[in-house]
Amino acid sequence: MIQAHGLTKTIDTGIHRVDILKGVDLEIPRGQFAAIMGPSGSGKSTLLGLLAGLDTPTAGTISLDGQEITGLKEDELALVRGRKIGFVFQSYHLISTLTAEENVLLPLELIGNGGSDGRARELLDRVGLADRRDHYPVQLSGGEQQRVALARAFMVRPPILLADEPTGNLDSENGRLVLDLLLSLNRQEGTTLVLVTHDQELADVADRRILLRDGRIV
């Protein structure tokens, strides 16, 4: 369960003040697939970032699985992310110096458990990259990199999965493939999925659509 109350985010660049989010209230029950939509600059990615504890809101509160995260320190937030949140980015964001398998293993290692090669291989198998596990990101296509990122996101069996336009950088065929994998993994693992997208077709598959405009839910 994700709960957010009165979320605002303002940035002060020294010259301008920009209000990105203006009091967002949100509740996403466990296991729900929610799609966040809205035009560019409406605050979608910022909202996702705040839900993940990647940044702190200017005002408002967020709790994940009943745990209030708004007042947590940087490292405490990192621990929460490591255990509770899986992430898929538009630009994959794999670590270029690690192989596909090492990238998938990374979240588990970061929470101090380095011995689950089996799970990493199983996930790579499930995304169709069993034979590419020793390849570096640069040796993989965009679609393949995003599939590695998917495997990585599910590695620690997080209760929450956040995805920021996961198909935005892919062609339609690869986009479709990644999306199918994402949804099937989501179903199999029973995760709460929050997905930022511009894709109406994808939003239609979601349990719920959240539309953002000008920093507010409409």
Next chain:
Amino acid sequence: MTRPPATFKIAWRDLRSSPAKFLFVILAVAVGVGALTGVRSFSRAFHTLLVQQARSLMAADLSLRVFGQSTPQQNAAIAGLEQHGVRDTSVTETLTMANTAAVPEPMLVSVKAIDPAVYPFYGEVRLDPPAALHAVLDSRSAAVSDDLLFRLKTRVGGNLRLGGQDFRIAALLVSEPDRLTGSINIGPRVMISRQGLERTGLISLGSRAAERYLFLLRPGGPDVQQVRNTLKRAFPEGLIADYRETHPIVTRGLERSTTFLSLISLIALIVGALGVATAMHAHLQQKMDTIAILKCLGARSAQVLRIYLAQTLALGLAGGVLGVAFGVVVQRAFPALIGRFFPVPTHMGLDLVPAAQGMAIGVLTTLLFTLPTLLGIREIRPAVIFRREMSEARPDWLRRWSRSRQALGAAAVLLFGIGLIAAWLAGTTLHDSLRIGAYFAGGLLVSLLAIAAVAWLLLRGLRLLVRAWGRALPVALRQGVANLYRPGNHAQTVLVTLGTGVMFTLTVYLVQHAVLADMMQNAPPGMANVFMLDIPGAQRQALLDLLKSRKGIESAPEILSSVAVRLTSVNGVPVEKMGLQEWGRRFLRTRSVTTALARPRETEILSGAWWQGHPEMPQVCASEEAARILHLKAGMDLEWTAGGRMLHSNLACIQRTDSVRMTARFEFIFSPGSLDGFPAILYGSVRVKPRDVAAMQRAIYEKMPTITVINMADVLEIVQQVVDQIALVVRFVSAFTIVAGAIILASSVAGTRFGRVREVVILKTLGATRRRVAGIFSMEFLVLGGAAGLLGSALATGFTALVVKRLLKADFHLDPVADLFAIALTALVAVAAGWLASYRILGQKPLEVLRDE
């Protein structure tokens, strides 16, 4: 099988992915570690040589240096040792004049009189033609060093006149075992027998000749400690050294030079570490996304920090290992630098102790300087991935304050750490080490701040200049200067590091030359330039008459009597218990004092009063410095000893004398009659027109051959040789800072390779030839190097002016030739280093790069 953690893989693969960038970082550390390890390895090898060859270097098992005439009790103690089988011989060293028929103008020589039948007990005196010393030296022959033959235009078999007596030059003196531990190393060496010395009459009662006794122990006789104890009791003032230890004076000299050169090497290492910090900063800027991803995936700051800490450690360690290898080369360069004055160790190689120390200091310094950058990792927000503007948002005042507090904290840790490293390298007593460490850290802070400020001003000024002149400047210059401000170029760091190197090396050169020039050309008005030593009392008036009759005399000759006495107590407190430190410890030994009836004109009384006539109780006037060190106040009781006799005196006054006066050489002036009966020697001084000095020397020598006439110009020549040699060693070590600075420039250029490739491609696409592109880059390096040279030489000049005027109280003159040379050389070094790091980019094909984008 356990896998290495992904964090370490990231660290390792990161390093492997940019070998060129990190190679320069490793080199920058290696240069400093190399200098440090080289200096300290050589010092250890030299120390080992001193220990292993202690007997040869002393020519004996034990040596005793005495500072006055031996008393009957002391002679009895030596005779007692002889009865127990200990053999001994004495060695006398003194300065005197010598000439030949071909060169009648006498020159200063250092005479060493030995007993050729027994000297040396250990080691070998090498002669040319090869012969045993006792076979060639008798009362009428001498062995001389080759520079004497050259300067007095004579040869082996020829004659030499010494102390008014003729000596046949029997052989060339190639080497003597105890030259290093001997007393006088000025001027060509003349070795004669003791009978020969007696014939010259150079040694009279109270003479300032240096006397050493050498002892040879025999099996079954007293052991070294027993002999030492006996000698210590008989000669409480004597300087005793035995084969179990290194010679105390040589060791002290070695320790001080090692500390000094180690600290200069540390500066080279710090310059290198600054480069590592800059490179790591640039690297972290590039790795911002990776760090943010890791944080998104749940990595804590400490985990991310570990990756880059591991990288820093690996770089420091690699630099350390390479530096140790480099140190072996540096160490081998030292014999070429100092071989003329010292014996050099024959076995030199990798010495594990300085190697380990060098590596540890290399890693520690690297770590300390990267600390602020590494701590900055905590500030990287994971949200950077989503929108960079967030991270660029202006932080609130609380965060800004907290950040600046962290930065200050990191800087304090850094300074404290560097201070501790400097203290470790100083390696003297805890108190002294900490003091040196504190001065070093403080000096470093002030210098770096000053250099950074000037570098900032210089860069700002350049930018304004280019903006103001704009199109009037050639394109290559305009573009070259603009390149200095490219993101990630670190022009200011390069300026600081390269400028520091230039400043250091040039300061050593400028101070050396300013001091020598001042000594050579600008003797203060009224200061004597000719000194006469060992004047027999009977010849005092004859000498004065002779001097007055000579032409070219510019000041009235002064002749003072001097007695060697030792202060034993002040107001009943023994001097040994006064806790004298460093140079103040000279008061534990015999000092030369003089007497005067009336207060000399140039002497100013600071407290107390000068005596009237011939007071019954001996009165003393102490110099301001002696009074400060010994905490003297007028009215105190001072007790003295000389030649076994005690002397009680009252401190009448404390005085200050203009340093150019001869009386300024005496720290204590006694009332007339106080020193009657003590062995006295007479000194004289006079100012003579330089062109008349040689003729006057010759005239005195012909009539009074035992008087040593010292022309300051000759002494200064010797001083210059010694100073030049020392400065050469210091410049050699400080030049490593320039090398480190040049490497940092190369590292900075390598770090901006991506931007440069892109620029080359765009320029080429727009029609620029390789030549044009090369011109732009060359101009960038040239301007950067020139600015660093300018910065370094400006600061070196300022620093030299400060040292010369304030510390040495001498005149300072600008040396524009040296400055211009330094600027030009730095600019060339910068161009070479810049191209070394970027020559491959010129050949880049535009399409390859554009297709990749």
